[in-house]
Structures are given as structure tokens and as C-alpha cells.
Amino acid sequence: MENVSDLYQHISRPVKVLQFGEGNFLRAFADYAIDVANEKNDFNGNIAVILPRAGRTDRFARQNNLYTVCLRGRRNGSVYTENRVITSIETVLSAKEEYQDFMALAHMATLEFVISNTTEAGIAFDGTDALEDCPASTFPGKLTKFLYERYRFYDGAADKGLIMLPTELNDNNGQLLRQCVLQYAAAWQLPAGFTAWLTAACVFADTLVDRIVTGYPEKEAPALFEELGYEDRLLVKAEPFALWVIGEPSVASQFPVNSEGFPVEYTDRLQAFKEQKVRILNGAHTAMVLGAYLSGLDYVGQCMSDSVIRRQLDQTVFGEIVPTVHLPKEKAKAFAQAVYERFANPFVKHALLAISLNSVSKWRARILPAFKDSLAATGRLPKWLTYSLAALLAFYRTEEAGDHCLLGQRGSNTYEIHDDAMVLQVFRESAGQVTADYVRSLMGRIDFWGEDLTQIPGFAPAVIAHLDRMAAIGVKAHIGEVGRQA
Numbered sequence: 178m179e180n181v182s183d184l185y186q187h188i189s190r191p192v193k194v195l196q197f198g199e200g201n202f203l204r205a206f207a208d209y210a211i212d213v214a215n216e217k218n219d220f221n222g223n224i225a226v227i228l229p230r231a232g233r234t235d236r237f238a239r240q241n242n243l244y245t246v247c248l249r250g251r252r253n254g255s256v257y258t259e260n261r262v263i264t265s266i267e268t269v270l271s272a273k274e275e276y277q278d279f280m281a282l283a284h285m286a287t288l289e290f291v292i293s294n295t296t297e298a299g300i301a302f303d304g305t306d307a308l309e310d311c312p313a314s315t316f317p318g319k320l321t322k323f324l325y326e327r328y329r330f331y332d333g334a335a336d337k338g339l340i341m342l343p344t345e346l347n348d349n350n351g352q353l354l355r356q357c358v359l360q361y362a363a364a365w366q367l368p369a370g371f372t373a374w375l376t377a378a379c380v381f382a383d384t385l386v387d388r389i390v391t392g393y394p395e396k397e398a399p400a401l402f403e404e405l406g407y408e409d410r411l412l413v414k415a416e417p418f419a420l421w422v423i424g425e426p427s428v429a430s431q432f433p434v435n436s437e438g439f440p441v442e443y444t445d446r447l448q449a450f451k452e453q454k455v456r457i458l459n460g461a462h463t464a465m466v467l468g469a470y471l472s473g474l475d476y477v478g479q480c481m482s483d484s485v486i487r488r489q490l491d492q493t494v495f496g497e498i499v500p501t502v503h504l505p506k507e508k509a510k511a512f513a514q515a516v517y518e519r520f521a522n523p524f525v526k527h528a529l530l531a532i533s534l535n536s537v538s539k540w541r542a543r544i545l546p547a548f549k550d551s552l553a554a555t556g557r558l559p560k561w562l563t564y565s566l567a568a569l570l571a572f573y574r575t576e577e578a579g580d581h582c583l584l585g586q587r588g589s590n591t592y593e594i595h596d597d598a599m600v601l602q603v604f605r606e607s608a609g610q611v612t613a614d615y616v617r618s619l620m621g622r623i624d625f626w627g628e629d630l631t632q633i634p635g636f637a638p639a640v641i642a643h644l645d646r647m648a649a650i651g652v653k654a655h656i657g658e659v660g661r662q663a
């Protein structure tokens with residue numbers, strides 16, 4: 178069978194976007210939006226993709242940087258199908274293996290934007306990074322050196338600043354990225370003129386993204402290749418729904434990627450959108466998937482039709498999360514109902530294990546704020562958000578290590594646990610403790626949660642009780658039991 182690059186042509190355009198991350202999400206979301214804007218909005222800009230971590234670029238080269246986004250689901254009440262071949266990726270470089278080529282992009286006059294998705298763990302400062310490192314270990318470290326190179330090359334020209342549009346789901350992602358860059362500039366004693374240029378000539382916009390992207394559909398691929406008439410190992414599957422909220426209204430005219438079916442909101446009210454989306458959609462995922470996986474389920478769609486897990490989800494979302502959202506309750510409920518329809522989309526299979534990636538930082542970002550607001554408002558520990566931490570501790574509890582992961586056991590199946598290397602190491606070293614010590618030592622990790630969770634009255638004993646009960650009667654039976662409690 179022919180390959181996508183035998184049938185489609187890459188289209189040359191000026192490189193306007195530097196993109197940190199080559200993952201499924203960016204390819205089906207930002208790159209899709211830019212590709213549509215190239216076709217419909219005369220954006221006229223291509224993307225230079227940087228692999229922020231070790232990884233292979235040859236899978237892109239093999240296809241001449243072309244790939245297909247397959248959208249499947251419902252739009253405006255009808256079944257919607259779209260296959261779009263993305264022609265807007267100009268080059269894909271490894272920050273480590275092709276460092277000089279990567280830095281040379283800083284000299285491109287056409288460059289205007291930096292887009293990133295390095296997961297919530299990616300926007301971080303590492304004090305052990307040195308200015309001489311080629312590259313620095315973190316994404317913000319690499320970006321600082323890149324921006325410094327551009328600043329020097331153009332002698333601090335005000336019109337050569339860049340607009341940063343991070344899409345990681347951290348709160349205030351743009352400001353967080355800016356802080357990390359400024360921290361590197363200070364640690365590396367870069368000139369004050371550079372810091373001034375960062376402030377005056379560059380923009381760090383907070384953004385919020387929303388689209389469920391399920392990635393490469395391993396099992397369905399042969400049938401899809403038949404339907405498309407070509408092979409594509411970079412094909413990515415996603416739902417039709419999309420929303421990009423950019424918290425910097427001034428960017429609207431500079432970054433016109435708004436199109437029919439791909440709304441982009443340029444607003445100064447980003448926080449309200451973000452809180453609603455992260456707490457309800459991502460919070461529901463993180464609260465549900467680890468226990469549901471241990472209960473024997475594999476996909477979000479299965480959870481929606483499983484009465485026990487569905488009751489858990491209903492009580493979590495409508496009973497505990499929606500009341501904490503700072504928007505009119507009817508709006509938050511309507512958003513939650515729409516999320517339910519998206520979770521139940523029969524055309525995309527969203528694997529629970531895919532959502533489990535980096536669950537520690539996700540629990541902190543997606544659940545802890547709602548947990549605390551709920552506790553403050555009711556004076557009681559929210560039962561499902563409390564349970565969700567126990568489910569995480571159960572899912573991560575293993576001494577078995579694999580290749581860059583831990584290996585958990587579900588019945589006779591081994592599953593992979595992926596998170597930050599240090600997080601995995603701590604879990605591995607803690608797994609053999611008796612349950613109460615395991616729970617208390619992990620809940621006390623301020624570096625994991627931003628605070629010592631054992632200081633919240635009753636929280637650690639409740640989590641220990643959940644773990645004991647899961648061990649006694651099984652995870653699924655325990656979820657059923659909790660669901661019947663008032």
C-alpha cells in the first residue's frame with residue numbers, strides 16, 4: 178500500500194511557529210488549526226517542531242512530515258467525519274541530537290510564535306541546568322537559551338520578540354512559563370537588557386485548550402488505511418469538538434487561526450473557562466480512570482455504560498466538582514452534560530491508561546483545587562475526590578520497574594505506570610511499607626502536591642481506609658459500596 182507522502186505534497190511556507198513537543202495532542206490540535214488557517218485564513222506559516230526530550234525524528238522524515246488527523250464524532254447533532262492531511266510541518270528536529278540546527282531557528286526573521294505542549298510536568302525550572310548545557314534539561318531552559326540567542330542575534334530589536342502560546346494544562350501556563358524563563362535568566366546571570374526585552378518585546382499568553390485526542394488507533398489502523406487508500410504511521414484520531422481560549426485579546430489579529438469548527442476565543446476572562454474545563458472534564462478523567470482501570474475497564478466509553486462507574490462519575494461531577502466551579506451553576510451543569518456526551522462518543526476509544534500518564538501532577542492540578550473548595554464549602558471531605566487519591570495510590574503501588582516506568586499488576590495483566598522519574602522512584606521505594614505508612618509518607622510529599630496533605634484533618638485516615646477496603650473486597654466492589662453511601 179502507498180504511503181501518505183506518495184500521495185500528498187508538503188507545502189513550503191515561511192516558518193512562523195516554533196513548536197516544543199511532537200505529541201498527539203499538538204498534532205491534532207494546534208497543527209490542525211494552523212493547517213486549516215493556512216488553507217482558509219491565509220495564515221501562510223509553517224511549523225518547526227522540536228522534540229523536547231529524547232526521541233526519534235525519523236518517523237516524521239519517513240513521511241516527509243505529513244500525517245493525517247481523523248476526526249470522528251458528532252457535530253451539531255449529526256455524525257461528523259473528517260480526514261485532513263497536515264502539510265504545514267516544515268521540519269522536525271531533536272533538541273539534543275540537532276542542537277545547532279535548533280538554535281539556528283532563532284535567527285529566522287519570519288518566526289513569530291512559540292507553541293508548546295510538554296505535559297504539565299514540562300514547565301519547570303531545574304537549578305542544576307547550566308548556561309553551557311546544549312541543551313538545558315527542561316523545556317523552559319531550552320526556550321530561555323533560544324530566546325537569548327534571538328535577542329543577541331537581533332541586538333535586542335523590539336520587533337523580533339516572540340509570542341509564547343503554551344498549551345500545557347497548568348494554571349496560568351503563560352505566566353508560569355514566563356516565571357521559569359526569568360528564573361533561568363537570573364540563575365545564568367543574563368544581561369538586564371535581555372530581561373527587559375522579554376518583558377517589552379515578547380508576550381507570554383495564558384491559554385486553555387480543549388479537544389479529546391486519542392492518538393494513533395493501533396487496532397483500527399488497518400481499516401483506516403483501507404478507507405484512506407494509504408498508510409500513515411503518524412495518523413492521529415480525535416473528536417470534532419475543539420476550543421482554544423487565548424487569554425491575550427491583543428493576539429487576535431496576529432494569530433488568526435479561528436475557523437468554522439475550530440473556535441478560538443481571545444479573551445481576558447480565561448480563568449473562568451479554564452477552571453470549568455480543568456475541574457470538570459480533566460478532573461472527571463483523573464478522578465475516574467485509575468480506579469476504573471483497576472476495576473477491569475479499559476476505555477472511557479466503557480465507563481459511561483458501566484452502572485457502578487457511571488454512578489461514581491455522576492456523584493463526583495455533579496455532587497462534588499460542579500458546585501466548586503465559579504460560574505453560574507446552570508452553565509457549569511450544561512458544560513458537564515456536554516462533556517458526558519463527548520466521553521460517550523462511540524467513534525473514538527479513549528484508553529484509561531493513556532489518561533493515567535503523569536497522574537501525580539494531574540491530581541494536584543485537576544482535583545486538589547476542587548477538593549479544597551468543596552471541603553471549605555461543606556466542612557466535609559468530598560467522598561469521591563478523597564477516594565480518587567486512594568485510587569491513585571493503589572494504581573501506583575508497586576516495586577516492579579520497567580523501561581522508564583513502573584509495572585503494576587491488574588489480575589494477571591501487567592500495566593505500565595508513567596510519570597516523572599523522581600515520582601516513580603519515590604513510589605517504588607515506598608510501595609513495600611505497610612499501608613498506613615505508605616499513604617502518610619506519600620501524602621506528606623510537598624514536592625508532589627504543593628502542600629503536606631496529611632495536615633488536612635481526617636484525609637489520610639480516610640485514604641488509608643479506602644486502600645484497606647480495596648484490598649479486602651476488590652476495587653470494583655469498593656466503588657460500588659462507596660456509591661451507596663450517603
Ligand SMILES: NC(=O)c1ccc[n+]([C@@H]2O[C@H](COP(=O)([O-])OP(=O)(O)OC[C@H]3O[C@@H](n4cnc5c(N)ncnc54)[C@H](O)[C@@H]3O)[C@@H](O)[C@H]2O)c1
Nearest residue numbers: 198199200201202229230294295296298299346388389390
Ligand atoms: N490527548 C488529549 O486529549 C489532550 C487534550 C488536551 C490537552 N492535552 C495535553 O497534552 C499533553 C500531552 O498529551 P499527548 O496526547 O500529546 O501526549 P503524547 O505522549 O503524545 O506527547 C507528550 C509530549 O510531551 C513531551 N513531554 C512529556 N514529558 C515532558 C517533560 N517532562 N518535559 C518536556 N517534554 C515532555 C513529550 O516529549 C511529547 O512531545 C497532556 O498532558 C495534556 O496536558 C491532551
Ligand SMILES: O=P(O)(O)OC[C@@H](O)[C@@H](O)[C@H](O)[C@H](O)CO
Nearest residue numbers: 386387388389390459462532534
Ligand atoms: O492529555 P492528558 O494526559 O493531560 O490528560 C488526559 C485527558 O484528561 C485530556 O487529554 C482530555 O481529554 C483533554 O484535556 C480534553 O481537552
